[in-house]
Amino acid sequence: MARTDVENDRDTGEPDPVPTRGPSAALNAALERLRLQGAVFLRAEYREPWAYESLPGPATANLLRPGETRVVLFHVVASGRCWVAVGDGERHWAADGDVIVLPYGDQHRMGGVDDAEVVPLLSFLVPPPWAQMPVLRHGADGTLTGVVCGYLHSSDPLFDPAMRVFPPVFVVRPPAGPAADWVRANITYALAQTGDGLVDATALSTTRLPEMLLVEVLRLHLATAPATERGWVAALRDPVVAPAMALLHGEPERKWTVEELARATAVSRSLLDARFRDVLGRSPIRYLTEWRMHLARDLLSTTDLPVVAVARRVGYDAEEAFSRAFKRHHGTAPGVWRSAHHA
Numbered sequence: 446m447a448r449t450d451v452e453n454d455r456d457t458g459e460p461d462p463v464p465t466r467g468p469s470a471a472l473n474a475a476l477e478r479l480r481l482q483g484a485v486f487l488r489a490e491y492r493e494p495w496a497y498e499s500l501p502g503p504a505t506a507n508l509l510r511p512g513e514t515r516v517v518l519f520h521v522v523a524s525g526r527c528w529v530a531v532g533d534g535e536r537h538w539a540a541d542g543d544v545i546v547l548p549y550g551d552q553h554r555m556g557g558v559d560d561a562e563v564v565p566l567l568s569f570l571v572p573p574p575w576a577q578m579p580v581l582r583h584g585a586d587g588t589l590t591g592v593v594c595g596y597l598h599s600s601d602p603l604f605d606p607a608m609r610v611f612p613p614v615f616v617v618r619p620p621a622g623p624a625a626d627w628v629r630a631n632i633t634y635a636l637a638q639t640g641d642g643l644v645d646a647t648a649l650s651t652t653r654l655p656e657m658l659l660v661e662v663l664r665l666h667l668a669t670a671p672a673t674e675r676g677w678v679a680a681l682r683d684p685v686v687a688p689a690m691a692l693l694h695g696e697p698e699r700k701w702t703v704e705e706l707a708r709a710t711a712v713s714r715s716l717l718d719a720r721f722r723d724v725l726g727r728s729p730i731r732y733l734t735e736w737r738m739h740l741a742r743d744l745l746s747t748t749d750l751p752v753v754a755v756a757r758r759v760g761y762d763a764e765e766a767f768s769r770a771f772k773r774h775h776g777t778a779p780g781v782w783r784s785a786h787h788a
Contacts, residue, residue, distance in 0.1 A: 479603060480743065481517070484655040485509055485596040488580045489520075491527070493587030496556030496563045502606075505550055508572060509596055516550035517597045517604050519659055523632050525590030529555045531613045539616045542629060544662045548604050548611040557590055593632055595655040600746060600786075602739035603663075603677075610677040617666045624665055631658055676725065685712050685720040693733050697740055698760045703729050733760075738774040741767070745783040752779045 499505060499518075506516035520529070522543050528536040529545050531553045539545050547553060554563055561584070569583045581594070603610050619625035631654060667681055680686040688710045693701065706729055707714040721729045737759040744755045756767035771779045 479599070479601050479660065480747070481597045481599050481601075481656040481659065486655050487578060487594040487596075489592040489594055490580060490582050491525075491557060491590045491592065492584035493557045493590075494559035494561035495584030495590075496554065496561040497566050497569070497583060498554045498563050499552055499566050501552040502550035505596070506598065510598055513598050515598065515600065515604060515606070517599055517659065518547040518550050519595045519662065520545040520555070521593040521595070521628070521632050521658070523591035523593055525557070525588060527555060527557050527590050527592070529553055529614055529616075534613070537614055537616050542619065542625065542632075544617045544619070544628065544658075545614065546611070546617065546659075546662060546666070547614050549606045549609075549613060551613045553614060557584070557588075559587065595658065597655055597659060600742060602736065605739065611666075615666060617662050619662075619665055624661065627661065628658070680724045683720060683724050685710065685717060686724050689717060689721070689729060690732075693729075693736060697733070697737050698758055700760065701730070701733055734770065735774065737761075738771060741771060741779070742775065742782065742786075745779055746786045752783075755779065 500508065502516055503514045505518070506513040509516065520539075522539045522541055522545070524541055526538065526540045528538050529547075530536045531547070531551045537545065556563065564583075570581055571579060619628045634654070667677075680690060689706050692706065692709055703714050703718055707717040710717065718728055721727060721732060725732055727735070741755050741759045744750055744758060745752075748755075750758070752768070753764045756762075756764050759767070761767035761770070768779055771782070775782055777785075
């Protein structure tokens with residue numbers, strides 16, 4: 446049973462995460478293996494009128510962690526009201542307690558209620574390295590919008606721009622109850638730790654608070670997102686696709702066929718194939734291959750397993766066949782990729 450209160454960890458003083466029920470076994474499996482690194486947590490104070498444009502995603506990733514090309518952004522609104530837009534897209538509005546998520550770190554514009562000139566982020570953000578957490582301040586002397594900004598790095602397929610599991614930007618409004626209380630408690634904790642640059646720049650990141658916040662927010666989004674969404678959000682709800690995804694994620698090394706997968710999920714082969722193509726835009730076997738290649742990339746960058754062992758972990762008996770598939774997917778051979786990305 447989920448807790449209905451928010452307790453503090455006795456060792457760190459941080460609020461403990463409130464357990465929530467995920468929308469499917471596939472989501473739980475994906476979140477359990479989620480790898481997030483290099484967390485940066487900043488506090489921002491914007492006063493009306495204000496607006497800015499961020500750097501492109503790869504530039505943001507490289508700025509915060511040289512050599513990185515991918516970054517996950519989220520902005521927790523602590524007070525006030527603001528909007529965010531990606532490209533020429535619509536404005537997504539957020540208010541006190543809401544969380545804005547940009548899962549692929551796309552270049553975006555952000556602003557307040559009043560009209561304002563959009564200025565570059567670097568016009569008021571001093572680039573790292575930082576001895577202490579900077580407090581971003583921008584705008585004039587109007588109403589304050591307080592934001593806690595989180596930046597994380599991940600090579601996980603959940604955040605691969607090529608797969609587009611999530612929309613480029615979305616706003617999560619935690620429902621009243623334990624989840625909202627937990628998010629609010631963490632906002633309060635983060636604000637206290639990032640006030641006026643008085644905390645060491647690594648202190649808050651080492652608590653894993655940014656990672657825990659993001660995972661909780663992703664659970665909430667996937668549990669409450671509109672049923673009209675396509676991609677993973679729809680797949681995790683689909684009575685045909687979700688059970689099949691859970692099996693593929695749980696045993697990626699197994700020699701799956703569409704017939705076997707259909708039998709395991711008690712549906713016809715034609716229905717399974719049709720639902721995968723309709724919801725995910727790819728066949729079950731193509732999805733499995735993409736998932737295996739992402740898992741292989743993770744193993745190559747975080748372990749010392751020989752390439753042949755990595756191949757077997759993701760369902761390939763022959764190293765040559767694995768190497769060809771990996772190169773088709775990632776553009777380079779496994780050994781070359783490892784040399785450039787091994788932790």
